[in-house]
Amino acid sequence: MKATTVDAGVKRVSILSSNVLKKRLLKNRWLYYMLTPGVLYFLIFKYAPMWGVLIAFQDYSPFNGFWGSDWVGLTHFRTFFSEPEFVLLFKNTFILAIYNIFFFFPLPILIALMLNEVRKEVFKRTVQSLIYIPHFISWVVVVGLVHILFTTEGGILNELIASFGGQKLNMLLDKDWFRPFIIGEMIWKETGWGTILFLAALAGVDTQLYEAARIDGAGRWKQMIHVTLPAIRSTIVVLLILRLGSFLDVGFEQIFLMLNPMNREVGEVFETYVYERGIQQGDFSYSTAVNLFKSVIGIVMVVGANHLAKKAGEEGIY
Structure with missing residues (x-):
């Protein structure tokens, strides 16, 4: 009985937190819209190219490509x-x-x-x-x-x-x-x-x-x-x-x-x-x-x- 009550309370708190988050997102939606270009810029031009540092551990060849080049540690x-x-x-x-x-x-x-x-x-x-x-x-x-x-x-x-x-x-x-x-x-x-x-x-x-x-x-x-x-x-x-x-x-x-x-x-x-x-x-x-x-x-x-x-x-x- 107690476990059921606790689970119900946790579920209620989770629903309330979700509703509060949705209201905040809806209220500040224009701020997030303006934030989107900056986030996309960093994801595309800063974070996405970071995988390229792995070629430092390869004998990279443009002809073989990233997956075809040998790893040299x-x-x-x-x-x-x-x-x-x-x-x-x-x-x-x-x-x-x-x-x-x-x-x-x-x-x-x-x-x-x-x-x-x-x-x-x-x-x-x-x-x-x-x-x-x-x-x-x-x-x-x-x-x-x-x-x-x-x-x-x-x-x-x-x-x-x-x-x-x-x-x-x-x-x-x-x-x-x-x-x-x-x-x-x-x-x-x-x-x-x-x-x-x-x-x-x-x-x-x-x-x-x-x-x-x-x-x-x-x-x-x-x-x-x-x-x-x-x-x-x-x-x-x-x-x-x-x-x-x-x-x-x-x-x-x-x-x-x-x-x-x-x-x-x-x-x-x-x-x-x-x-x-x-x-x-x-x-x-x-x-x-x-x-x-x-x-x-x-x-x-x-x-x-x-x-x-x-x-x-x-x-x-x-």
Whole structure:
């Protein structure tokens, strides 16, 4: 008798939950309709192609197809780790990634803090618009501008140096200048766009905190240190964790356009190597294994950074 009563109660709760779910779906149906294109995009172009990573464990041949190619296990990974290019690729990619984190990542925060201190809205919005514009310029155009400025054959900078009697600098072929060029281009192009999220976070800071700080005698600098930065600390941590997820993604297009035989020693990275082996030489399985290795490193970086963030008292991303 008791079991029957319990079963009936469970069934009643299940029916009520189902009715509540149906009402919510019906009430918010237009939101789900608008969500559908985004979900389909990720399913078709992000998740569906993920099965392709399995060819990293095959001796894949386009003629035999996926199901007809032989499985070779971890052979491609062992080959990659034993090749002399592995150390060079890892070193070049790691150095550029470190430069990216230390020189590029803090700049949007600093610019957002400076813009937040500007009281004239017209000037503030004008500066914002000007620093956003480079984001919409393609890397082909950016690298073209760099060549126009720094090439020895009619480059503006070198012509200016020559006009003062100096010797022209062949910086585009000098491997010592490759990394500064890459980071400088990245800073010029993407710093302004990176300020958007930080400015949005700053807009949500409670103004009463600033009033209380002023009452306590805090100036603009101390308000920034003790009110503004703690208020956006969680945003900084989350974006840093996400950035570490793409730690080894230093950008294919930009680096590929800047590469030449003279700077390849310091400029060859995982992305350009994958392009050379996978597209130019048709070694699909090997190049997929290289890219999969890089993705695994990104996952490890995200999990590790999220764990450390939680240990430090932050929420993290999960």
